[in-house]
Amino acid sequence: MKRPLQPIESRSIPEMVTTELRRSIVSGDLPPGETFSLRKIAAMLDVSFIPVREALRSLESEGLVITRPGRSACVAPLHLDDLQGIYRLRRSLEPDLAARSSLLISDAALDRLQAQAEDFGHERHTIQTVYDAHHAFHAALLAPAATAWDMRVLNSLWRAAERYIRIGFSKLDPDPRDKSRRQHAHETLIDTFRQRDPYAVADAVLVHLKRNEATALRALSDDPRVATDDGPGT
Numbered sequence: 001m002k003r004p005l006q007p008i009e010s011r012s013i014p015e016m017v018t019t020e021l022r023r024s025i026v027s028g029d030l031p032p033g034e035t036f037s038l039r040k041i042a043a044m045l046d047v048s049f050i051p052v053r054e055a056l057r058s059l060e061s062e063g064l065v066i067t068r069p070g071r072s073a074c075v076a077p078l079h080l081d082d083l084q085g086i087y088r089l090r091r092s093l094e095p096d097l098a099a100r101s102s103l104l105i106s107d108a109a110l111d112r113l114q115a116q117a118e119d120f121g122h123e124r125h126t127i128q129t130v131y132d133a134h135h136a137f138h139a140a141l142l143a144p145a146a147t148a149w150d151m152r153v154l155n156s157l158w159r160a161a162e163r164y165i166r167i168g169f170s171k172l173d174p175d176p177r178d179k180s181r182r183q184h185a186h187e188t189l190i191d192t193f194r195q196r197d198p199y200a201v202a203d204a205v206l207v208h209l210k211r212n213e214a215t216a217l218r219a220l221s222d223d224p225r226v227a228t229d230d231g232p233g234t
Contacts, residue, residue, distance in 0.1 A: 013047055013051040014051040014054040017047060017051045017052055017054075018055040021041070021052075021056070022059060022062075025064050025075055026064070026162045027128055027166055027167075028163070028167040032167075032225040034074060034075045035068075035072060035073070035074040036072065036073060036074070038052050038071045039071060063160065064163070077227050078163065078164060078220065078223075078227065079227045080217060080220060080226060080227065083164045083213070083216060083220075084213070084217070086160050086161045086164075087161070087209060087212075090154075090161075091206060091210070093157075094154070094209060095205045095209075096202065097142045097145050097146055097150060098141060098201050098204075098205040099201050099205075100145035100198065101144045101145035101193075102192075102195075102196055103198060105141070107194075109140065109144075110190055110194060112140075113140055113141065114187065116137050116186075117137070117186035117189075118187065120133070120183045120186055121179045121180050121182060121184075123179060125179060126170065126173040127169040127173055128166060131162070134186075137186065141189065141193065164216050164220065167220065167223075168216040168217075168220045169215070169216065169219065172215070172219060188204065
């Protein structure tokens with residue numbers, strides 16, 4: 001069920017406005033291509049016009065909104081070729097980091113991640129409730145071998161992919177089989193890491209990324225809000 005925009009508390013207003021708008025955009029509550037006035041958003045959030053304008057500047061730099069002359073903006077459209085570009089970059093980085101991390105990560109860390117992977121299949125979860133934990137799971141797998149710059153680049157790519165994943169995979173959530181697939185896919189990664197074979201780990205991460213990309217593309221390909229190589233969505 002969609003959750004409407006929530007009123008913003010008085011402290012750290014620009015940051016909180018940015019957080020709430022980002023949440024609504026990446027979850028699809030503010031759908032791709034939707035146009036809105038800044039004053040309307042300010043009224044919905046119960047804040048003044050100025051922090052909304054500041055928030056939209058930040059979100060525009062993240063590629064989530066497009067501001068227009070005057071006092072309106074729209075949610076940036078989704079493009080399948082952008083999603084493919086994001087995954088192409090991820091495939092060039094994550095398998096190598098995972099291979100090196102598999103020789104460094106502790107057994108205790110893998111045990112903790114195993115428990116998280118098992119929880120991913122719980123019936124209470126949707127992609128919306130599990131996404132942040134899923135993000136943290138992959139960050140923890142790569143962290144032992146990752147530099148600060150590696151994580152900056154990866155976090156940028158993960159954030160760019162977030163809206164596609166949340167919107168695309170949410171279409172699969174009604175199917176209980178998808179929850180078990182999600183659990184199994186991440187348990188397989190942990191099992192492969194436990195082998196301490198860098199080549200096997202790199203292959204497993206590559207397969208994982210390719211499968212997720214294909215699933216997201218399939219889920220989004222018939223969405224009229226999503227642009228394809230043939231032209232923009234409606």
